[in-house]
Amino acid sequence: MRAAKFVSLLAGLLLLGLLVPAGCGKGQDQAGQAANSKAGNPAGYSLLVYSGAGLKSPVEEIGAAFQAQTGIKLTYTFGGAAQLNNQILLSKQGDVYLPGDTAELKPVQEKNLVAWEKNVVYHIPVLAVPKGNPAGIHKLADLGRPGVKVALGDSQATPLGKLADQLLKEHGLLDTVNKNVVVRTPTANELVVYLSTKQADAAVIWEENYQGAKDKLELLPLPELKDYVKTVPVAVLDCSQEKEPARQLAEFFTSPAAYQIWQKWGYKPVDR
Template sequence: MKSFLRMCLTALLVVFLGTAGGCGVGETDTTAWPRADQEIQQGSKQEELLVYCGAGLRKPMEEIAVMFQEETGVLVQFSFGGSAQCIGKILTVDKGDAFLPGDVAELKELIEREMIDRQKAVVFHVPVLAVPRGNPAGITGIEDLGAPGVKVVLGDPEANPIGKLADKVLKEYSIFDKVEPNVVARTATVNELFTYLALKQADAAIIWEDNLLGSEDVELIETAVLADYIKTVPVVSLKCSANPEMANRLVEFTAGEKAMAIWEKWGFKPVPKVE
């Protein structure tokens, strides 16, 4: 009997140790892409770049990183998060090679501190009014966000560009005071806004158009109001980069023709090239 119990305990310990090494949800927002478990020849060191990136840009940037590594052999290490979170990390550790926020206006503090080496405009970020599939609350425009009983979720204006944009729109159309009591959550990233809608935990949100690509759970409500609030996504290299030549090469690559095919695949519209 004791022998049997020892065998059972041993089996449980093996299972525990086999799973304990995995990261739990939310433990880290730093991702190596492709994953750093790829074999590296003994005695050689993998050349890397650290890129801070808005969470809503994750899908295209992960693909672009793969293509960049295939061309240069350089591994791109990402730190994803809200723009404010990314900027906070850059200012705190003074380390990293490049940064992509959801709106060029987010670069203001880095520009003032003279921390940017090279800057390129990449794609447009188009805001839209979105609702859960089927539009259960019957939303027809931004004015409906202030209607009694409507549950609204918005980005945190202190954390991300979509939150700043939403507040600006609501204030300029003089409906902020009506909508604010209906706000059930403010999120740190645009991806969280999408999740609220997909799970039908909110009736409406202002998100980016590209978030809707391929979605079966969230739909767009056509409104001309938001057409005046389109933003531009930039990519910049940082002066704190340990590899400025390769950081600048990544900037050019991210805004270049090869990468643009990936941006468009994920629903982004390219910024016209200035001749």
């Protein structure tokens, strides 16, 4: 009787031993199939894109074209360069980054978080005023006249603010104009709002920002700004868990199809 029980127990153990490897093997096979399915099906990917707030319109339109072509889902975080850099450095999450200037990549590069980068379009600064130029501004020195309300970008948060301060400093006007500054904004879009609502008489904005507000603003020729053109880069972040599709998206931002969209929004492609 004991022998029979022993044989029965042994048979059960042997059967269990056969089933366990089979079960593990099946799980590994399913995991492998899932991985292969994702690799062969880009629609399974989702990418997080960081972008300067002033680039929002073309970035979203180009992203929509990319998503329609590949099935890869995109989500976005828009903001000033300082805000985006802090978020990337703290979270170490995300896939693709488009700041307003190549210099804004430096904090991320110093932490070895840039895996690949390429220049995309030029950011051209211009002096804008409300339609009709009510304050009668015609040259850079006019920004320092008593009573003129000036709006500038935050020099600690955006390339636009940094270049405006540098421009004014080099022409000996920074202290004088600062007395007339009514607001410092973290994004170029907010400067357009101040001009459009006539809360400011003048502001240094990007040329493309003017494209969406032509009915409310006008541009003034300012030769001094020609030396302050910036370059927008696109970078694949080293913290990305999906570097291949991230690189695919980054390269799409410099494709002929994307450049048609960039140009529609007033951006000029870099020389290639």
